[in-house]
Amino acid sequence: MSASCTAVLLPTDSAIGVGVAAANAPSIRRTAVNALWRCGFTPRVASETGDLQPLFSEVSAYIDVLSHPPSSRAEQALRGALSRHLPVFLFVNTALSDSYQHFGEIIPFTTPDELGALIVERLAALQPLPDPSAPLNLHAPYTDHVPALPAPYLAHPHYLMRRLVGRERELEALRAWLGSAKPVLLLTGEMGIGKSALIWHWLLEERLSAPVQPLMLWDFAESNGSFANFVRHALAYFGNISLERVDSLPRPERLPMLLQRLAEQSAMLVLENAHYLLSAYDSVLPMHTAALSESAPATAEIETFLSALPTFSALKTLLVSRLTPQGYQAVAGVQLMTLDDLSAAEAQQLLSQLVLQGNAEMLERCAATLGQHPLALCLAAEHGNTQREGFSAWWQVHSAQFERAQSPQERLERLVESALSQTSSDARALLHYLAVQRFPVPHSMLLRHVAFYVEPPRPVEKPLYGQPNYEEAQRAWERYQRALANYPSQRAALQARLHTTLSDLERRGLLLWDRATDRYTLPQAIRLSLQAIGSKEERESALSAARRVYEPLAVELPEILLDESDLRALIELYVLRLSSGQSESAAVFYRERLSKLLLTRLADPQVVLRLLRPLFPNGVHEPPALESVKERAYLGHEMALALATLGRQSEARHLLEQVLPLFVAADEPNWLCTALINYGGLIDTERALRVRVFELARRLATAIGDVESRAVAHFVLLRSYIEIGQWAAATEAYEAFSTSPSRYRTVARQAAAERLVAQMLLEQGQDPSGLLNSAWELAVQSNATAEKRAIHALWGETALSLMDRPDAAERFFEETLRMADDSPALIAYYRGGLARAYALQGRRDEALALLERGVPPLAAAHVYVTLGETAQAEQAALEAYRQAWGEGTPFSRWWELEQARAVLRQLRLPPPELPPYQPENFPPLPHERDLRTYILSLERGTRA
Numbered sequence: 001m002s003a004s005c006t007a008v009l010l011p012t013d014s015a016i017g018v019g020v021a022a023a024n025a026p027s028i029r030r031t032a033v034n035a036l037w038r039c040g041f042t043p044r045v046a047s048e049t050g051d052l053q054p055l056f057s058e059v060s061a062y063i064d065v066l067s068h069p070p071s072s073r074a075e076q077a078l079r080g081a082l083s084r085h086l087p088v089f090l091f092v093n094t095a096l097s098d099s100y101q102h103f104g105e106i107i108p109f110t111t112p113d114e115l116g117a118l119i120v121e122r123l124a125a126l127q128p129l130p131d132p133s134a135p136l137n138l139h140a141p142y143t144d145h146v147p148a149l150p151a152p153y154l155a156h157p158h159y160l161m162r163r164l165v166g167r168e169r170e171l172e173a174l175r176a177w178l179g180s181a182k183p184v185l186l187l188t189g190e191m192g193i194g195k196s197a198l199i200w201h202w203l204l205e206e207r208l209s210a211p212v213q214p215l216m217l218w219d220f221a222e223s224n225g226s227f228a229n230f231v232r233h234a235l236a237y238f239g240n241i242s243l244e245r246v247d248s249l250p251r252p253e254r255l256p257m258l259l260q261r262l263a264e265q266s267a268m269l270v271l272e273n274a275h276y277l278l279s280a281y282d283s284v285l286p287m288h289t290a291a292l293s294e295s296a297p298a299t300a301e302i303e304t305f306l307s308a309l310p311t312f313s314a315l316k317t318l319l320v321s322r323l324t325p326q327g328y329q330a331v332a333g334v335q336l337m338t339l340d341d342l343s344a345a346e347a348q349q350l351l352s353q354l355v356l357q358g359n360a361e362m363l364e365r366c367a368a369t370l371g372q373h374p375l376a377l378c379l380a381a382e383h384g385n386t387q388r389e390g391f392s393a394w395w396q397v398h399s400a401q402f403e404r405a406q407s408p409q410e411r412l413e414r415l416v417e418s419a420l421s422q423t424s425s426d427a428r429a430l431l432h433y434l435a436v437q438r439f440p441v442p443h444s445m446l447l448r449h450v451a452f453y454v455e456p457p458r459p460v461e462k463p464l465y466g467q468p469n470y471e472e473a474q475r476a477w478e479r480y481q482r483a484l485a486n487y488p489s490q491r492a493a494l495q496a497r498l499h500t501t502l503s504d505l506e507r508r509g510l511l512l513w514d515r516a517t518d519r520y521t522l523p524q525a526i527r528l529s530l531q532a533i534g535s536k537e538e539r540e541s542a543l544s545a546a547r548r549v550y551e552p553l554a555v556e557l558p559e560i561l562l563d564e565s566d567l568r569a570l571i572e573l574y575v576l577r578l579s580s581g582q583s584e585s586a587a588v589f590y591r592e593r594l595s596k597l598l599l600t601r602l603a604d605p606q607v608v609l610r611l612l613r614p615l616f617p618n619g620v621h622e623p624p625a626l627e628s629v630k631e632r633a634y635l636g637h638e639m640a641l642a643l644a645t646l647g648r649q650s651e652a653r654h655l656l657e658q659v660l661p662l663f664v665a666a667d668e669p670n671w672l673c674t675a676l677i678n679y680g681g682l683i684d685t686e687r688a689l690r691v692r693v694f695e696l697a698r699r700l701a702t703a704i705g706d707v708e709s710r711a712v713a714h715f716v717l718l719r720s721y722i723e724i725g726q727w728a729a730a731t732e733a734y735e736a737f738s739t740s741p742s743r744y745r746t747v748a749r750q751a752a753a754e755r756l757v758a759q760m761l762l763e764q765g766q767d768p769s770g771l772l773n774s775a776w777e778l779a780v781q782s783n784a785t786a787e788k789r790a791i792h793a794l795w796g797e798t799a800l801s802l803m804d805r806p807d808a809a810e811r812f813f814e815e816t817l818r819m820a821d822d823s824p825a826l827i828a829y830y831r832g833g834l835a836r837a838y839a840l841q842g843r844r845d846e847a848l849a850l851l852e853r854g855v856p857p858l859a860a861a862h863v864y865v866t867l868g869e870t871a872q873a874e875q876a877a878l879e880a881y882r883q884a885w886g887e888g889t890p891f892s893r894w895w896e897l898e899q900a901r902a903v904l905r906q907l908r909l910p911p912p913e914l915p916p917y918q919p920e921n922f923p924p925l926p927h928e929r930d931l932r933t934y935i936l937s938l939e940r941g942t943r944a
Contacts, residue, residue: 008087010060010126012040017055017081019064020046020074028065031112035119036063037515038443038499039127052077061087061123065115066096089122091115116503117496125492129456136444136553138568139224141517146236146243149214152207153237156219156272157200159440159512159521164201165353166346167194173337174202177316182335184310184317186274188324189339192375192412192525195320196272198339207268214238214267221273223439224565227302228604230271231255232563238265247562250785255301259308266314274319277302278328300647310334322524347372354381357390366395369402370411375525379415382509386422409528416529419508426451426501431510431522432542435530436579438572440514440521448549452498454490457483543580547573554593561602570594571611578614587615587624587631595638605642612639620651623658633662637675644682653682657926664927664934672931673700673709677716688891688917691720693925696935703938711740715749722760725894730760751778751787755794762798763895772798789819789826796833806840813837824854832859839866857883858896861903870907877903881911888917 010016016036022028023046036043044059046052056062062081064074081088094108107122109115143155177185189195207215216237219225231254236243238261246254262269271277309317310333329336342350347367348360354377355363370376380402384391398418405411420428429451434441447453460480463473502520505511512521522530531539553569564571570593577586590611598608612635615624620643623636636659644652656679663672680693698713700706714737721730734757737745745753754775758768772791779787796812799805813834820827832855838847839862847863855863858880864873877900884896901911925931 008061008126009128010041010087010123011128014041014060015044015058016041016123017059017062017086018043018045019062019081020048020052020077021067021070022046022063022065024048024071024074025065025067027112028067028115031116032063032065032119034503034515035116035499036123037518038502039120039124039495040443040518041123046077052080056081056084056086059086061089063089063091063119063123066090066092068093069096087126089119091118113500113503117500120499121492121496124495125488127488129488129491130444137442138439138445138553139565140222140440140519143222143224143229143233144243146233149237149240152215152217153233154217155233156217156222156225157514157516158196158272159514164194164197165350166342167198167201170198170337170339171202174198175206177335177337180335181313182333183312183315184319184331184334185337186278186319186321186324186329186334187337187339188321190408191322191528192373192523193339193341194374195322195339197374199270199272199318199320203270214265215270216267217270217272219272220276221439223568224563225273226564226607227277227305228606229563229565231258231301231305234258234269235261238262238267247560255305259305262308262315263312264314265312267316269309269315269317270320271317272320273322275321275323277306278319278321278323278325307331341372342367342374342377344368344372347377350374350377351381354378355384355391357392359392362392362395366399369399371408373408373411375523376408376411376415378509379412379419379526382507383415383419383422386508409525412525413529413532416510416526417533419510420533423504423508424501426497427505428538429541429545430498430501431505431530432534432538433545434511434520434522435527435534436539436542436546436576437521438575439568440512440519443518443520445549446498446502446520447495450545450548452494454487454494457487540580543576547576550576557597561597564598564602564604564607567594567597567602570597574611583615584626584628584631587626587628587635591631591634591638595634599638599641605645608638608642609646612642621654623655623662629662630666630668633659633666633668633675634671636662637671637678641678644678649682649684653679656682661927661930664930669700669704669934669938670706670709672934673697673704673706673713676700676931677709677712680716685886686922687720687724687893688887688919688922689925691717691724691891694720696925696928696931700935700938703935707741708744711737711744714740715753718753718756722756722763723893723895724891725763726890727760727764730757747778747782748784748787751775751782751784752790754778755787755791759794762794762801763898765802767802768794768798785819789816792816792819793830793833796837800833800836800840806837810834810837810841828854829856829859832856832863835859836862836866839863856880858899858903861900865903865906873903874907874909877907877909878912882914885914887922888915891917 018029018032018036022032029045033043033045044055046055062078064070064078066074070078078088078090090106091109092106094110107118109118140156142157147153174185187195187199203215203217214237216234218230218234220227220230228251232243232246235241235254235258236246239246239257249257306328309315310331324336324338328334341347344364344367347370348363351363351367352360366380367377370380380395381391384394387394401414401418402411405414420431423431430446430449433446433449457480460477462477463470467473502511502513506513510522510526512523513519534542550569550573554573557570558566561567574586574589574594577583577589594611598604598611612624613620615626615635616622616639617625620639623632624639626632626635636655640652640655640659643649643655656675660672660675660679663669663675676693676697680690680697683690683693694713694717698710698717701710701713714733718730718733718737721727721733734753737753738750752775754771758771758775761768761771772795776788776791779791792812793816796809796816799809799812813830816830817827817834820830831850831853835847835850835855836859838844838850844867847867851860851863857876861873861876861880864870864876880896881900881904884893884900886892904911
């Protein structure tokens with residue numbers, strides 16, 4: 001080794017030359033290259049012929065391994081590296097060490113395992129100390145590098161372990177599907193059967209070698225593989241736009257844009273672990289489960305996406321799933337392909353390639369005993385090869401236990417247990433650590449495992465001569481300097497120990513390693529086996545180790561949260577508590593560290609629903625199964641909000657009705673006030689009850705001095721009072737809201753308040769233009785799309801009702817339809833406004849065509865009157881009157897009722913006689929007496 005080696009620093013990502021001698025010995029080359037990858041270096045292997053100067057010019061150091069006397073070219077290369085003043089590391093078999101002292105200090109080794117560990121230890125000791133504050137990327141680094149079309153986009157490459165054996169029939173089926181009229185192929189099969197291996201072989205050998213069309217691969221089981229993140233990246237790829245541009249789009253607009261792009265594409269989409277989506281589509285599959293990693297509840301977006309795929313004639317979509325959904329496979333345009341065990345011949349061929357020693361008869365028996373299951377065959381072969389007596393002797397001794405297994409999973413468990421019995425304690429600890437991880441883990445996280453981690457010395461400032469306690473401070477500083485000098489070698493020794501452990505696990509087929517990104521994971525079948533056979537102590541130790549690693553990673557968060565993967569460390573800490581059976585601790589953690597991030601900053605109710613679902617073992621129709629009343633109330637409320645946002649209002653309302661008394665029992669008046677406001681927002685047609693709930697919330701907020709909740713209560717009451725025509729109460733609520741502290745009046749909320757008062761003016765026959773202009777400026781300032789849409793609709797109504805400008809109304813309602821989301825009720829309302837504008841302009845056919853697509857009865861009545869269709873107008877007006885009447889005055893929808901009366905007057909018809917509002921005919925607010933008693937105690941200062 002050159003003299004400079006002890007002083008040189010080798011930054012991570014440095015290119016390291018692998019010498020001629022190592023390059024010419026395949027097993028040695030593999031050992032050296034793997035060791036360099038694990039250090040974070042980029043290996044550059046010397047060529048067997050040609051000029052080596054280009055290699056020397058691009059590397060930061062040069063290593064070679066002499067397991068036998070080197071060739072003259074190898075010696076010449078070593079001299080060349082030294083002449084370029086490169087750090088040279090020469091690893092020499094102990095039998096040859098005395099012959100090569102003239103190259104400097106040499107590093108002797110005896111076995112390949114020792115060689116790999118020595119390479120790691122020597123080179124890692126020369127790396128700069130890691131910055132403890134540097135962020136750690138938990139996700140696949142490929143994902144955010146979205147290439148331009150038509151280059152293939154492999155967001156989550158597969159962890160290839162070996163070349164595919166057999167499967168010619170299945171490969172031919174893939175080729176046949178590609179040429180068929182079926183847009184979607186659903187490839188299913190049990191865990192470990194080789195689905196991913198088959199697909200990757202096909203892609204690498206036949207699709208990526210000569211790409212003829214765009215291709216995207218996504219894995220929903222990755223740490224950043226959520227559906228929302230898929231939509232972001234797929235839109236960037238197929239839309240040929242940047243991720244930044246995608247992120248600037250409102251989320252509801254992204255999926256429709258993606259589906260439009262996919263409909264136009266001649267491309268291929270490969271979706272791994274698609275059961276995360278399919279379980280949301282098909283009720284046959286488990287839609288709710290205590291295992292967070294198993295499936296997700298249904299969402300309208302996922303259903304829309306999956307329903308659209310079979311309709312795209314030019315796009316070929318390959319869904320890879322371990323579950324077979326009955327509903328989806330029956331959809332026209334979907335072809336099912338099930339991957340089974342290998343054939344007998346293929347199983348023997350696989351074993352013959354993997355087993356170092358074994359006759360054909362024994363291999364045949366082994367294949368039959370293991371059910372010709374690919375993962376089981378690989379595990380048996382790899383483990384048998386590590387035995388000193390060889391595979392054949394090992395199989396003869398242990399085959400009986402596999403023959404007694406009752407299922408493929410039990411055989412896998414026994415194979416894993418057999419392999420673990422001969423591994424080190426480090427290997428067992430590391431495997432169980434990986435088994436509690438839901439996603440692939442980067443090498444840097446493995447180095448933070450307690451078995452391979454050494455704390456860096458705590459910094460000590462050099463004392464100033466003459467300061468108080470100078471001698472003691474000087475001794476402390478000297479101890480720190482010694483510890484600092486020893487730290488790199490200590491860390492490197494642990495890194496070498498980790499390398500040895502990882503190499504052993506990989507050699508036994510228990511571990512998957514992506515060398516390009518230095519990330520590790522376990523096959524799902526092996527993960528389940530470890531969870532089944534591990535002791536309670538091993539699992540608790542693994543969970544504890546994982547928590548210690550994630551805790552420092554959860555401190556700093558991105559300024560902008562784009563996807564749940566941005567909260568991965570926090571979410572994993574929550575999941576680890578659940579996995580430990582610490583439901584109460586998980587609930588507190590969620591409330592204190594995840595709640596606001598998920599509901600306000602990320603605003604993804606689907607994530608909330610999936611994370612909270614394990615705390616609701618009896619379903620979301622009742623509060624979570626927790627001992628703490630406070631946590632039951634809070635998380636029940638949180639779940640209800642998520643359900644409501646997902647359009648499951650009846651479930652949300654039912655759950656909130658049970659949560660309200662829990663807030664009383666927990667004596668949490670502030671949360672109760674918020675829950676009352678949210679409960680009132682879920683009440684649709686029972687306007688009397690809604691007003692009563694909001695007024696109760698305002699009274700509670702006043703009693704406890706909750707200024708923010710009081711402002712919100714005034715705001716929601718403003719909307720309710722205007723709806724039922726209580727102008728004085730509405731004006732009072734508006735003034736109270738507008739004089740609330742500005743920090744409690746968001747710009748979007750203020751825009752809505754101005755628009756609501758403009759609506760009140762319109763309903764009273766007054767010009768709302770000034771307030772509408774003010775509302776529009778605020779909506780633009782807050783980028784509130786929904787509010788902009790509502791303002792456009794109100795402008796359209798003003799143009800129709802006050803200005804006699806149907807042409808202007810047409811433009812406004814066309815714009816609202818362009819901006820409309822997926823709400824059928826809103827779309828029907830906007831469509832009705834446009835139909836009225838058409839009718840008033842004499843465009844009869846266009847107006848009637850819109851009526852056929854569905855509009856509210858009031859709009860239909862206006863259109864029919866304008867067109868002279870009196871019979872239809874009467875029928876629509878009477879229906880509109882009944883709908884607006886609702887519970888009866890004074891809780892009818894005032895504006896709609898007046899409009900229906902006006903149409904009936906035009907038809908010279910009296911309004912129908914309907915029963916007035918009678919409180920006894922309508923159910924009260926659940927637990928209302930207890931709630932009012934509690935609020936009264938707060939007002940009197942007499943609560944317990």
